[in-house]
Amino acid sequence: MVSSLIEGSYKDPSGFLFKKDNEIYRQINLSYKNDYEQFMGSGLYKKLIELNYLIQHEEINIEPYDKNDFYKTIKPNLIEFISYPYEWCFSQLKDAALLTLNLLKISLEYEMILKDATAFNVQFIDGKPIFIDTLSFEKYKEGMQWQAYRQFCEHFLCPLALISLKDYRLAELSKSFIDGIPLDLTSKLLPSSSNFNQLFLHVHMHAKSINLLSNTNEKPKNNFFPKKSLLGLIDSLESTIKNLKWKYSETTWSDYYNNTNYSDNAFINKKEIVEKFLNVTHPKTLFDLGANTGDFTRLAASRGIKTISLDMDYACVERNYLTIKKNNEKNILPLIINLSNPSPALGFNNNEREAFFKRKNADVMMALALIHHLAIGNNLPLSKIVKFFSKYCKNLIIEFIPKSDSQIQRMLSFREDIFSNYNESNFRGEFEQYFKIKDVVKLNDCERSMYLMEVK
Amino acid sequence: MQQLKKLKFFFLIFIINFIFPNRASAYIDPGSGSYLFQMLIATALGLGYSIKLYWTKIVSVIKNLFGSKKD
Numbered sequence: 001m002v003s004s005l006i007e008g009s010y011k012d013p014s015g016f017l018f019k020k021d022n023e024i025y026r027q028i029n030l031s032y033k034n035d036y037e038q039f040m041g042s043g044l045y046k047k048l049i050e051l052n053y054l055i056q057h058e059e060i061n062i063e064p065y066d067k068n069d070f071y072k073t074i075k076p077n078l079i080e081f082i083s084y085p086y087e088w089c090f091s092q093l094k095d096a097a098l099l100t101l102n103l104l105k106i107s108l109e110y111e112m113i114l115k116d117a118t119a120f121n122v123q124f125i126d127g128k129p130i131f132i133d134t135l136s137f138e139k140y141k142e143g144m145q146w147q148a149y150r151q152f153c154e155h156f157l158c159p160l161a162l163i164s165l166k167d168y169r170l171a172e173l174s175k176s177f178i179d180g181i182p183l184d185l186t187s188k189l190l191p192s193s194s195n196f197n198q199l200f201l202h203v204h205m206h207a208k209s210i211n212l213l214s215n216t217n218e219k220p221k222n223n224f225f226p227k228k229s230l231l232g233l234i235d236s237l238e239s240t241i242k243n244l245k246w247k248y249s250e251t252t253w254s255d256y257y258n259n260t261n262y263s264d265n266a267f268i269n270k271k272e273i274v275e276k277f278l279n280v281t282h283p284k285t286l287f288d289l290g291a292n293t294g295d296f297t298r299l300a301a302s303r304g305i306k307t308i309s310l311d312m313d314y315a316c317v318e319r320n321y322l323t324i325k326k327n328n329e330k331n332i333l334p335l336i337i338n339l340s341n342p343s344p345a346l347g348f349n350n351n352e353r354e355a356f357f358k359r360k361n362a363d364v365m366m367a368l369a370l371i372h373h374l375a376i377g378n379n380l381p382l383s384k385i386v387k388f389f390s391k392y393c394k395n396l397i398i399e400f401i402p403k404s405d406s407q408i409q410r411m412l413s414f415r416e417d418i419f420s421n422y423n424e425s426n427f428r429g430e431f432e433q434y435f436k437i438k439d440v441v442k443l444n445d446c447e448r449s450m451y452l453m454e455v456k
Numbered sequence: 457m458q459q460l461k462k463l464k465f466f467f468l469i470f471i472i473n474f475i476f477p478n479r480a481s482a483y484i485d486p487g488s489g490s491y492l493f494q495m496l497i498a499t500a501l502g503l504g505y506s507i508k509l510y511w512t513k514i515v516s517v518i519k520n521l522f523g524s525k526k527d
Binding site (some may be wrong): 022145146149150205206209210211212213215223224228229230231232233235236283399 | 491492497517
């Protein structure tokens, strides 16, 4: 089987990721040998594994991917779903930032330091952030600065400050600036009140120095940076991050279940039907599209099914993540994904970061109370929606909402009804082109129907 | 006042930059501005950290004293 390089992992000369026989490996280059030996020998690796801060790996003997600079190959534990920082809610990004600073502090106790601080080095497993780049640790010598200070600020501090103090929609900037939101832009966008806390130092003054000194290409000879100053820098960043809060107001969807026209009976009935369909399909993986705060995702996750709980609403995903944290729930990854504009392929040659739906397919996709938003809210033809679902799953649990439903009536109250094809008969007809309908159940107390379908 | 602050800032950068030249190397580019900025704030960060540590120790000693009295 041919090995292939994993794009986006080639920037660090210490090593890279590659894929062989559907397994992921990391090659460590000779240039990283001394650092790796200290990392493993000092007890730092063991400590981080004990704390569940770092992805575990095993050293392995296979054909090197690149023999020229080869030192070792390691096989990290597989991560079920890869997500990117621009798909995380505020608290996910904040927890990832605090994990990075924690790793840095612990590393210094073992005479090592983090040489980079990109948010892409963090993933989420069972509601907890975990660091995935084993080659980010290098030997620390007394007097060293933290080279990744700016990167940390631009990857973590800038988006967190903008969401917390300006507008949560500015989180979208992380998608355009995949190397971090520039400090000078953040400084311009933040309100003047941010001059009276530690953001003055780490964002405003930091940005000013970069602008004033951008043409300097030499550093001072006497560049000794005491360890106490380094610890002070970490401590200051940590308290700055901890002080940033995002108090979400109820957005359109975050209070949906409290304001919806479902009766309690219909809601319980809907849960029973979902459970019945899950019993039939036995999925290992499930994507809940338009999951809101994840009530239905939990039905699957509690059965050990690995799930992604997607929603475009920032407050819904925040609430979902905070519930997972509070209850220590496993198997749910909440992500901000707008189905009418999901995360695209980004970076050099459009290869560094994969488009969301290219990363993994699901055994089951669940689309509850969603179809009308796509078909009527976004003017998407049913035929296009059907094709989309058939591409990325094996089974589909989907709820049909008729036009007479009060939710659709509300959507159409101020616009012309141009959706003459939107009815259950056409819905079935379009889906039957790509799916076999396995079961249909009418929901109690309302006109909605639940469908279980299998891709043909 | 603003002008004076700017002048002081420039003066510090000038001293660091032109008296001790040396080339930087790392796989990610911290940017010269960011690098020099860390040097500029080093003393303040170190001092702030030390004060915080001592303060925490003082508070903990007082708490212990108070606690032991209670016992």
